[in-house]
Amino acid sequence: MPTNEQIIGQALDRIDAGYVFPEMTIEIGAAIRRRLAAGQYDELAGPVLCQLVTKHLQEVCPDKHLRMLWVDEPQSLDPADADDGRNAFLALLRAENQGIRRVEHLDGNVGLIDIRRIAYADEGASAIGAAMQLVAHSSALILDLRACRGGAPEGAAMWCSYFFPDDQVHLNDIYERSTGATRQFWTTAHLPAPRYADRPVYVLTSPITFSGGEDVAYTLQAHGRAVLVGETTRGGAHPTARHAVTEHILVTVPTARTINTVTGTNWEGVGVIPDLSVPADQALDAALKAALGRLGA
Template sequence: MTTHHEILEAALTRITAGYVFPEQTAAVDAALRRRLAEGAYQDLDERELCERVTDDLQNACPDKHLRLLWTEEPQPMDEEPEDVARARFARYARENNYGIRRVEQLDYNIGYLDLRMIAPAELGGPAIAAAMQLLAPTEALVIDLRECQDGSPEGVQLWCSYLFADDEVHLNDIYERATDSTRQYWTLGHLAAPRYLDRPVTVLTSDLTFSGGEELAYNLKVLGRATVVGQTTRGGAHPTARIPVAPHVTVTVPTARSINPVTGTNWEGVGVEPDLAVAVGDALETALRHLRTRLG
């Protein structure tokens, strides 16, 4: 059985080597070693260890993607072959309908799109196009991200592209530590379904909305394309690697960071603030009232 000390050593090694803000790794290392010396992790099972270490990590460095996660099913410690990992994720995305839970026409010809994840464009492209084809005749749109907690930058890029007229909208940049390079994301020129233009859009958020769901909300808000309704989101803006450090324990290490071309920053630690702040259960009705007013 892997000891708590071995788990912490492995996690700190991965954080030091890969964290997107290397200047902060010394403080993280010192904080966890101090807590270990104080006996803060004694008599904890692995699940409890993950919770306690995650709290300590985020106290030392308030990055909500920097965590230890416990999994009930044991995981192989050898690095998974890339083709196996891709196949496993493709199966997961397919079984979850590429994140598209519902597409519906509501009263007053308002479209409703419920997204639970933002699938990569190469996997979810046909499903995304099918959803946008169904929504094409509507006069306004609600995008429900209240339970959307994961996503791909390329998937966000594709969803956003349907809401702008051409390929000239700069959406986001992502800086990657490993390559010391920045990739730009712009709207796409060719799409497989009609663009959704010149009609009002609202985005629903909650305190569960995270990661890729937040990027979609943030992009549309700062570009003035959508009104955000609901609660401030969780605040996780950093693309993250997941690395096993014990059969039941994974460390998540942010290896890149988003840089929005409009704001020059991102939503890490602060979340996406709504334009219309309401309780999560009131968000849909509030959005519908707002859209009906816009439609006249």
């Protein structure tokens, strides 16, 4: 059974090796090791330990993706199985219909898609396409991202692709620390359902909306393709790897940063600010009212 010193040491090693802003890692490590030496973690275990270390990490570096997490399902510690959390997230997506909670047809021929996770573009393509097929003939569309907690950048680009006419829109870039390379994300050329490029789109947001959900909201807003309705989002813009340090403790390390091609920046730390600010629980009614008004219904 590893000690807290060993657990936290391994987590800090992962942060030092991978965090997207390497200049921050010395300060992060020093602050946590001071607390470790002072005995602040001695009597702690499980979720309580993870919560306190996460709090202290984010006091030094306010990056909401930088966390130590407790998971109930045992994780493999075999280096051969390391995949930055992809397989675990794939299993979650399969159990949750690739992140799509519901699709509805509202009054006035307005479509609604409730998205809770942003799926990978490969496995999620058919489910995303099925949802878009169901709203293909609506007059306006509402994407409900109020409970969307994140997902894959490739999936965010696929969702966004439906709202542009072709594959010629450069959505954003992601800079990877490990390679020093910048990956470009463009609209997808071939989609499994009709594009929705010529009708109004509204995106609902809340303080829960995070990461990949914020990516979709921010990108559509920045490119002038959607009106955002609700509350400012949580503010996490850094793609992240997940590393098991014990069977039940993960450290999540932001390894890259997003750069929007319109704004030249992202939503890290500030969130995505809606165009129409209303309490999150009133956002659907407000968006539907705006859509119907625009349609003259």
